[in-house]
Amino acid sequence: MHSGYVRLSFLATAFAAAALAQSRVDFARDIQPVFAKSCYACHSEKRQMAGLRLDSRASVLAKSVQPGKSAASELYRRVAGIGDQARMPMGGKLDPADIERVRQWIDQGAEWPESLAGARATHWGFTPPVRAAIPKGAASPIDAFILARLAKEGLKPAPEASRPTLLRRLSLDLTGLPPTPAEIDAFLRDTQPGAYERQVDRLLASPHYGERQARTWLDGARYADSDGFEKDKQRQVWFYRDWVINAFNRNMPYDRFIIEQIAGDLLPNATQDQIVATGFLRNAMTNEEGGIDPEQFRMEAMFDRMDAIGKGILGVTIQCAQCHNHKFDPLKQEEYYRMFAFLNDSHEANIAVYTPPEQMKRADILRETRELEGGLEHRTPDWADRMAQWEYTVRNPAAHWTIVRPEVDDISTGGQKYLPMEDGSFLAQGYAPTKHTVKLTVKTDLKNIAAFRLELLKDANLPRGGPGRSVDGTLALTEFRVEAAPASDPTKPVAVTIARATADVNPAETPLDPLYSDKSDRRRVTGPVTFAIDGKEETAWGIDSGPGDRNQPRKAVFNAAAPIANEGGVILTFYLKQNHGGWNSDDNQNNNLGRFRLSITSDPDAVADPLPANVRSIIAKPRAERTPAEQQAVFHYWRTTVPEWKPVNDRIAALWRDYPEGSTQLVYARRDTPRETHILARGDFLKPAALVTPGVPAFLNPLPAGDPPTRLTFAKWMVDRRSPTTARSFVNRLWQAYFGIGIVATAENFGTQAEAPSHPELLDWLAVEFMESGWDVKHMARLIVTSDAYKRSSAATPELTAQDPYNRLLARGPRFRVDAEVVRDIALAASGLLNGKVGGPSVFPPAPAFLFVAPASYSPKVWIESKGDEKYRRALYTFRYRSVPYPALQTFDAPNGETSCVRRGRSNTPLQALTLLNEPVFLDAARALATLTLREGGATDQQRFAYAFRRCTGRQPDASDGRVILPFLEKQKQRLRDGWLSALDLAGLDDAAKSALPKGATPVDAAAWTAVSRVLLNLDETITKE
């Protein structure tokens, strides 16, 4: 213990000295943040305890500070605990270093710049960055600022790191993958000037660059592949993930990058990519547990979006203002909800999306269809007249329908919410049971009711726009029943016999997709509408008419055998049985109606209108008022009714059978009918207060003048050249990625509570450079990684560690354990297992099965292990369930996507050791590295060791490393030969693998090298960026 005390005091002194070594205290940098953090709560705008305001120069100088005389200044005496007055701040103490700075500041004259003199003086972070004068003495402005600071601290920069180390650092930072030995050799051979810059260019051009940068961005975008909350169902959002990768690879300017993610859908002629980009706003979680109020969780998602924009883009924590005015930053609750209003007016949409090959296929189908239709027109010169004739014959839909607005029986919904819409329809929301029969009751005065119509409507909030709620936007109606009771005696309902049913889509009988299996052995089918009135549990009306045509509004009409003639009103009760879902209601297995509307008529001959709704509305217009596209749409339908065109119609139908299935993506979409935004008292959605209009906080830049108050304007405002925080926030995150800690350590917060920047002028210089370069991300990356500061050796002397333990001053190079995904990718790359394919659906590498079933998981989750080398895709592509994070990544601090995260923790735990030692994919990597080493590593064990070691660490082993590993290898060989260890088990060799061993290698070799490889993959150096 004795020596402990000695060293303790040494370190404490050294650290305090380092912290205070700066000669001149800067009010904005050193003092104001301390006031803001520790004093404003009681001494500023809101409260002025003892009449003191520490946000006002006049107040401070009048009462508490005598410039040049700290000992006589109340402020210093109170914070330092001198005298018998209560020590400030109440209930705590300032950091000793801060107290010392207050003393120095006063003694140096208590300089308080005019610009910061007012009450609520402007905080540095909210003042737009300007370039400071670059200190002399270095070619790169980055180095100039850093060297100037080092000189002030009396520190000498470390020398440049060795080339292998440097290339490994650069590769890990830019691509997240270690360099291959060949790449290192090439760099070592390149002795011409500019060799390093050539490596930078090569890596910036690599498709893996985008993957690495994307992962960092996705943390802030709280990306995950599942809904979160109890059900935590799978969702498809990987198109968004790939959009981010591509955006970085194409070096999309950052302002564009933000605009597309916030409002890509609102850009003129928005492309699929631009719409997909709004997935950023849809990475919020969705709660579909039973018994929820969907509006409550829509609001939760809104708060989450705001939080992600605050932390991820603006670098301002705005979450507090959800419930009240921000305590520390000048953000009012009203201003929070004014920003909220920009986002509130949107659908949480789910659209079909297509990969480039699929898009080509679709284009081909559309083109060929048009060509064939053009051919029909060409060969039928009077087609327009014939179509007009046809229009005349079908112009009047026979029946007149009355829309009914029934009441939903709460108990019948199986927990699903039926939200009544303005047009009389219902939108299904919330929990989605796989089997239920909803009961809807309405009283009507219509006499002689003869038929009922069920319209299935589209809605942006449904999967692929609906009209159903299944993952494909389809549905199945097991049974349609109606009861009628006289209004005078509701207790006497009589079942209405349905004599006939018609629909505008009647697919052939099709067995239910295995997705909807209910684990019964019944043969369940969908088919024509008559299946909904056959009284059979196994059959249902389906609407799936193929991928190109399945997400259309549909209708069915059910005719009563005899009109319902109750005088004095009728109470109708509809039963819509939806029992064609699967066995697990906690998964995406529902087959429910999504949005629908019921109508009634007294017309006994009513049938379902065969014309699609859009055609019906077009032909209601005079021909002269129709657009060519509308006319084309009418033709498109009409031609299917012309008997002699059957051969061509069949050819077109055949084309459409090849229509690509596509995928889905959650996106944001504008609502046609505006939604009002209110301030929510205490953030409670049940307590709406004053109405607000869209707007931005006064302490940030103003909205672009003259632009309409849309989400697009909001997006443009974020990346306005005048924004004080946007550019700073992003360059700081870049810096953090490369150096481990940002220039501002609190990457999520540049407000008054932020930690003061270590190099404020550098931060601002970088921010301005970023904006003036056209928000060029690769340019900024290049600037940073070509600086001397970045290239320094990370080796630290004890003195340096003591003086600057976190390397904030950058006298040495960065050294820290890489991110979770990179830990995995290094093992895959070093062992040669890595499948470098970029993009596509998320994959399912091996994971412990028990995690995905109860009681570990709330309900069973699908985890079908990927086959072949799909197992060995980069960790970025691992499927991410929010409630069951992939353990090998979680253990290394990967965030789970529940909230926006712009700064990961970096722990160092025994569970990490167990994972690296024993997890199956890491074991696969050890075995693969062994085989590779035996095949390519050279003839001697020494050469092989050097080969394997380099693949893991990038450098040649030291002699001392060999003195550990070679005896270890020998010992394991001996134990294997002696039968203490099983070579086949250790090397994981089955017969096929045995025969595939490299020439001359024995199972004992493979096993012993597996043991060595396992050691090398576990080295601190292997999972660390030096």
Add this chain to the structure above:
Amino acid sequence: MSPKQITRRWFMEQCGVGLGSMALANLLVESGYASGADPLAPKQPQFPAKAKNVIFLFMAGGPSQIELFDYKPQLAKFDGTLPPADLLKGYRAAFINPNSKLLGPKFKFARYGQSGAQISELLPHTAKIVDDIAIVKSMVTDAFNHAPGQLLMNTGTMQFGRPSMGAWTVYGLGSESRDLPAFVVFSSGAKGPSGGDSCWGSGFLPTVYQGVQFRSAGDPILYLSNPKGVDRELQRDSLDAIGALNRGRLKTEGDPEIETRISAYEMAFRMQSSAPGMMDLSTEPKHVLEAYGAEPGKPSFANNCLLARRLVERGVRFVQLYHEAWDQHGALVRDLTKNCHDTDKACAALVQDLKQRGLLDHTLVVWGGEFGRTPMVQGGSDGRDHHPNAFTMWMAGGGVKPGIVMGESDELGFNVVKDKVHVHDLHGTILHLLGFDHTKLTFRFQGRDFRLTDVHGSVVNSLLA
């Protein structure tokens, strides 16, 4: 003392960990950025306290207080009638129309022990320990859906991204165990917890504080066993080789983080040898197994209770057992009977066992779920919906006053009428029992000092011994 311990101690002393004044240095240490600091080193609480460990028996799903602890003869009387309209003003229910008929208690109650606490016939074993526990019949929460409710009960908020009670506890007190995680979670029952992994997450606290999910069969900790083909000697040799190379690197790089990694590997190795033994219930005497109703090798809530005691004995700070089974929208009688059969005996045995071993004094046991159930019926006559306004929990040991029943709900069990204890108050009390002023165990994040109780909570003094 190693340099990292020195820095660590220096920060703790100079910056007052958890006392609201997180300096940058601290922020970095706690986020795991600081070189070599051990964020799990044992720490003293803010004031002397009895409780050093917590076992939280989380009855997930929302157990029916009306059938278990909160006897309501009047409710039986009004069975089948509608509740008073003014009671329902502003009340939101998850599934039912709040204006549903009242449903009388389904089971008989009797008084037990010196405290005379009324306990349902479903809990004959709990009835035997009433003089050791404090029953709180006046719990209220804000949430009436499972995931938000479980998050609130665990993290003090319905929002994701906040640290759990266990994480706060370990953050405040560190770990006493050198070979087991500080915060261990078990799960049993028909489903997993609705709140998922976040129920025991570390939120914005460093990830070292998050709960580690143990399995009661197979490897208790993920990747604990050596892969096939690796025996203990090879594992030891491998760790020696890894350690030797890491030490070499430490010499050139001087990064104390390497030293932390070396000790993490050693702790992993110790875990490998001690965890399986800890999990092996066959070493327990027969009478102990019988008392809990535990059967070695057969995963159950009872086994988990026994394991919880074994973990606490080995210095594990916070153990949480989830039993997700209590969501009786229907089949109330059948399922409650089964749940009580599965848990009652083990809960009581755990308290008695801890007491016998002298562990109860410094082990706080908490029993309860995320909310209670409605006095109104759901469905025909055999179910209840979620109810946040009044529910029951109990606590034992760790400085809790034994043998008391506190709080009251109204005659229908709808609202609390006396000594309301909000979840925040419960949290404040638990932290108090552990030696913390809940307003001062804080962590600075996003420019604000966060705490388990947010801006709420007061210590329930009448629960303190």
